[in-house]
Structure formats: C-alpha cells, structure tokens
Amino acid sequence: MRHAFAIARRELRSFFVSPIAYVVVTIFAFLSGAFFSNMLVYYVKQSTIADRQIALVGRSDFQLDVPTMFLGEFFKNESFILLLVLPLLTMGLITDERRKGTLELLLTSPLRPGELVAGKFLGAMAFLSVMLAPTVPLFVFLALGGAWEPGVVLASYIGLLALGGAQIALGLFVSSLCENILISAFGTYGVLLILHFVDTSATIARSIWVDFINFFSFNFHYLNFTRGVLSLGDVIYFATYMALGLFLTQRSIEAIRFKRS
Amino acid sequence: MISVQQLTKKFGRQVAVDSLTFEVQKGEVLGFLGPNGAGKTTTMRMVTGYLPPSGGRVRIDGYDLYDHPIEVKRRIGYLPENPPVYPELTVRQYLEFVAEIKDVPVSRRKAAVDRALERAQLQEVRDKRVGKLSKGFKQRVGLGQAIVHEPPVLILDEPTSSLDPKQRVEVRHLISQLKGEHTVILSTHILPEVSEIADRVFIINRGRVMAVDSPANLSDRLRAREMVTVQLRIPGRVGPGDSGKLCEEVRSAFAALQGVGDITVQPDDDAVTVKLESAVGVDLRPEVAPLVVGRGWQLLGLAADSLSLEQIFLTLVSDENEEARLPPSRAERASASLAEAFGEGGKPRTTSQVDGGGKLMGGSAGL
Ligand SMILES: Nc1ncnc2c1ncn2[C@@H]1O[C@H](COP(=O)(O)OP(=O)(O)OP(=O)(O)O)[C@@H](O)[C@H]1O
Numbered sequence A: 001m002r003h004a005f006a007i008a009r010r011e012l013r014s015f016f017v018s019p020i021a022y023v024v025v026t027i028f029a030f031l032s033g034a035f036f037s038n039m040l041v042y043y044v045k046q047s048t049i050a051d052r053q054i055a056l057v058g059r060s061d062f063q064l065d066v067p068t069m070f071l072g073e074f075f076k077n078e079s080f081i082l083l084l085v086l087p088l089l090t091m092g093l094i095t096d097e098r099r100k101g102t103l104e105l106l107l108t109s110p111l112r113p114g115e116l117v118a119g120k121f122l123g124a125m126a127f128l129s130v131m132l133a134p135t136v137p138l139f140v141f142l143a144l145g146g147a148w149e150p151g152v153v154l155a156s157y158i159g160l161l162a163l164g165g166a167q168i169a170l171g172l173f174v175s176s177l178c179e180n181i182l183i184s185a186f187g188t189y190g191v192l193l194i195l196h197f198v199d200t201s202a203t204i205a206r207s208i209w210v211d212f213i214n215f216f217s218f219n220f221h222y223l224n225f226t227r228g229v230l231s232l233g234d235v236i237y238f239a240t241y242m243a244l245g246l247f248l249t250q251r252s253i254e255a256i257r258f259k260r261s
Numbered sequence B: 001m002i003s004v005q006q007l008t009k010k011f012g013r014q015v016a017v018d019s020l021t022f023e024v025q026k027g028e029v030l031g032f033l034g035p036n037g038a039g040k041t042t043t044m045r046m047v048t049g050y051l052p053p054s055g056g057r058v059r060i061d062g063y064d065l066y067d068h069p070i071e072v073k074r075r076i077g078y079l080p081e082n083p084p085v086y087p088e089l090t091v092r093q094y095l096e097f098v099a100e101i102k103d104v105p106v107s108r109r110k111a112a113v114d115r116a117l118e119r120a121q122l123q124e125v126r127d128k129r130v131g132k133l134s135k136g137f138k139q140r141v142g143l144g145q146a147i148v149h150e151p152p153v154l155i156l157d158e159p160t161s162s163l164d165p166k167q168r169v170e171v172r173h174l175i176s177q178l179k180g181e182h183t184v185i186l187s188t189h190i191l192p193e194v195s196e197i198a199d200r201v202f203i204i205n206r207g208r209v210m211a212v213d214s215p216a217n218l219s220d221r222l223r224a225r226e227m228v229t230v231q232l233r234i235p236g237r238v239g240p241g242d243s244g245k246l247c248e249e250v251r252s253a254f255a256a257l258q259g260v261g262d263i264t265v266q267p268d269d270d271a272v273t274v275k276l277e278s279a280v281g282v283d284l285r286p287e288v289a290p291l292v293v294g295r296g297w298q299l300l301g302l303a304a305d306s307l308s309l310e311q312i313f314l315t316l317v318s319d320e321n322e323e324a325r326l327p328p329s330r331a332e333r334a335s336a337s338l339a340e341a342f343g344e345g346g347k348p349r350t351t352s353q354v355d356g357g358g359k360l361m362g363g364s365a366g367l
C-alpha cells in the first residue's frame, strides 16, 4: 500500500501543477458560493412572505422548514456540479499514463496493479476533498446566524464524498478503457448521467419497478444523505460502486497489457 | 543473470517473437540489433514483465518472472523506447517518485536520487520541469530513472534513438560507464554503437536470432564504408577489344584520388561504371567530377551511398556459414524478407544500385 500513497501523491502534485486544477477548484468554489447565496436569499424571502401571511391572515400556505430545505437544495446542486466536474478530473487518470508511456514504467515497477488503482483513486479523492474544502466556510457563516443543522451538513458532506467516490471509481474505469481523453470524458459523462438520473424516469412510471430502478440511481441514494439520513444501506450502496469500479479498473489494466500499448 | 527460454509472443496470427532462447551472464552487455519490427521492443517488454508472453520463461537472478513478478521487477531498470516521464514534474521530483515506487528505502532515497542525477549528468537541470527539457536530456532522465534503484539488470530500448550525434556519443559514454556494475541488454539500429558497448550482439529479424557474434568479429566482417558510384563514357574508346586496358586506365586515374579505398571498374557496352569505396565520413564526390572532365571523359552519373544497415543485414543473412546452416530456399526467403522489411525503412536509395541491392534482387528472384 506504500506504493499507492506514492502514486496518489504524484497524482495530486501533477494536478496542482496544471492550471486546470486551479480552474476547476475556482469554478467549483464560485458556483457553490453563488448557489449558496442565491438560495439563501430566496429562502429568506419565502420565509419573510410566510411570516407576513401569518401576521395578516393568521396562517400560511407555505410549509417551511427553512434550514433543512435550504441544505437539501444546496447539496443537491453540489451533486450536480460534481457530476459536471469529476469526469474532467478522471478522464486522464489512466488514459494519460498510457499516452505518455508512463504506464510502462508503473507496470514494470515492483507494485501490484491493485496498488496502482488504489493510488489513482486516493489521489482523485484527495483532489475532491480539496475541491470541497472552500465550501466549508459557508457553513461557518450559517452557524454564526444560529439556525443550522450540523447533523444534516455532516451527513451531506459524507454523502458528497460517497457520491464523488463512486463517480471517481467509475470514471477511473472508463479512463482505463480509453486511449483518448475526449472519449474518456464523454464516456464517463454518459455512464454517470444515466446512473444519476434513472430515478427521474421511475417517478413517472409508478409501478413495481420504481423501487428497483430507484435502487440503481445515484441521486435517489444521495438525497437521503442531504435529508440528514445516514443509513448503512446508502453507504454500502456507494461503497459497492467504488469497489466495483476499482475492481474493473484493475482487470482492465491487466487486460491493456494484452492489447496494443 | 538473465535466462530466457523459448520466449514467444504472438499478436493474433503474427508471431512477433519466435521462441527466443538466450542467457546473459552477470556484468555482460548484450546488444540486440535489428530492423524495424524485428521484435526487439516486444522481447524487452516481455523480459521486464510489461507484456505477458504467449509462451516461454524468463528468469532474472534466479527468480521466475511468472511466479515472482515483484522480485524480478525490483531487480530491473528499464528504459522503454520513449522515456516514461511526467512532464509536469521536475527532474528531481520525478526521480524521487521513481525511487519510491521502485522500493528504495526512505533513508537511502535522497542519496539514490543524487547518485542518479550525477551518473546521468542531470545536475544542471535537476530543478527544471522534465517537459521543458531537450530530447537528449529527456533521454538522460529516462536513463536516470532506470538506474535510480541500482538494479543489477538494465534493459535499455534504443537508448540513443532520436538523439543528435553529440548527444548520442554522450549517452553511449554513459552506458559504457554503467557497464560492469550492471548486466545490460540494449537494442539499437546502429551498428557502431553496439560494437562499441556490447560484449555480444544478437542480430534479430522477424522475431528470430539471425546471428550471434562478438562485435569485433561483426565489425570486421562489416566494416562500415562509404561508396560512390560513378558512371562515365570515354569518347572513342568503346569496344570489347581493349576493355582490359581501359579498366586499368580508369582504375589508375581514380586511384590518384585522396582517401579512396577499393575500386571496382565495370565496363558496359557504351559506358563504364566505377565504384569507389572510402572510409566513413570521406566524401569523394567533389573530386570525381573535375577528374573525369579533366581527362576528357563524359560524366553520366554520380551517386553516393554509404554501406547501410540494409546491406549489412543482407551481408549477414547471405553470409557463408548462415547459408551453410540453412537450406538454400530458406536462406533466400530470409534475405527476401529482409529486403521487404527494409523496403521503406532503410536509407533513401540512390539512382544506381549498389552491391547489396543486386543481391537483394537476386534473393527475390529466387522465390
Ligand atoms: N501491441 C501490439 N499489437 C500487435 N502487434 C504488435 C504489437 N506490438 C508490436 N507488434 C508487432 O510486433 C512486431 C515487432 O514489433 P517490435 O516493436 O517488437 O519491433 P522492434 O524491433 O522494437 O522495432 P523498432 O526497431 O521499430 O522499434 C511488429 O511487426 C509489430 O507490428
């Protein structure tokens, strides 16, 4: 496993040499901040209206649990941004090593393919954490205001990492299949979009298949986290995707050696 | 140190390496010499554990590659055809990374990197990004990477390819320094290079060893030469009758040139073809024209051709012992296939066919 850390460290170092990393982190921070403030303003407005209605009529049509709703919306948006950004992060993970010929270095070094895959995954996860870090101060701001739900926030961050981990693992696998980073990126977008949104088709269908289809949806499981529900089932769900992605990547790297390099 | 048995690689139906068997002793330098597509890279990739072989065994330092891949890989330093570098890292960062994944213990890592920097003469660029380096330096980074963990076995795939002559000499010098401490396999297209460094040379083509020899014998047999082919007409002196005298006259005329070696004169119906050999680097062409014109002869053609690898291989394949060993039809087929292999890859052909070309045609005709 020592090797995995070496590879993860190198990966992270290479990320932060390229300007893309800074652009991605900045865009992510900027979009998160924009969503955060816009939605905050929106919910404050809604609750002001509700307050006024209660003052005038004595009741309101709005059923508001503002902190929970706000957090739910915010973290839902965060998951969309992840969906947008992570394929750009994972597209080159293995593809670049193949293109540069460094895969030949790695695979002729005394490390197991499993360590290589783990290292790549850890590196990307570390980058994801760096990317999420600038959103933390937003909640400090919320906490200063008094009304915040630390449990929901914590669960949502765990959800984001779980979701991101599953996306990275699958992106890593797609990357190991592709010799071209554009194809890798589009392939990953395809896989992740389908997996994320299959549940929206299920809500229309309304049949016994609903549960079945929902079960496969990233979104469905992720939303549980954003409601502050930390269930073992959802954690295992994402962990399974991660394990599957990493396992397939390892097999695929072994298969690369049988094909044209 | 290195023991390879019946090593075979098939890509679909194409056999890239055909049951290759060889041993390399500790401290020995083995050179692979072969044209494009001969199977040099494929062999090296199998020995280093990058490509799984279709058949055969590889043992390094007593460990079988299949049973103990990690032990074997720890003992090998490998420079692939293209140096496997991360352009965004500095040379030092890169070597540190390689040292780490090659299991150099933390306590020795810094010393190992410093030593590799020194041996590969990289100190002046050690804090530069690898991507910003010239090709020669990148190649040296590749070498530094191969030696950073002080492996007993070095496998170098065309370590001097795509370098300019000066860099080539430097890298060659570097490899000769590594000789002795390491057991080395290296591949190349360049004959002088292999004869300078290697203790033993394998000529490989189509995945098979065509010849094994010490470089001294090899270069004796195949001393590289330059060749100039001159076609001229001697007004009024044409005819079969006095061809002997004519040849003598032409020969003595050209023998006066400085630096000329063997001269062959071949009279045709209405022209004379003269082949002048000289040492590598001597160009006789500028002096030929004034000489011919000064004698009142007519110059019909003038072309230079160094004795290329192409012809060297042909010489080797159609070599006496080789022919004796193989049934004639197979020898012919081998040379014909070489001709095919070199069809596009070799040096640009000049207008006149030289010796090797003639043989080449003969080989194909025999099929
Ligand atoms: N991954 C692969 N898939 C299919 N065929 C391959 C593959 N790698 C090599 N070959 C084929 O195997 C043969 C040997 O190739 P190899 O790269 O070993 O030659 P080489 O001696 O290294 O040539 P060069 O001097 O050009 O480097 C070639 O005909 C090549 O086309």
Ligand SMILES: [Mg+2]
Pocket (backbone or CB within 6 Å): B040, B041, B042, B081, B157
């Ligand atoms: Mg090659």
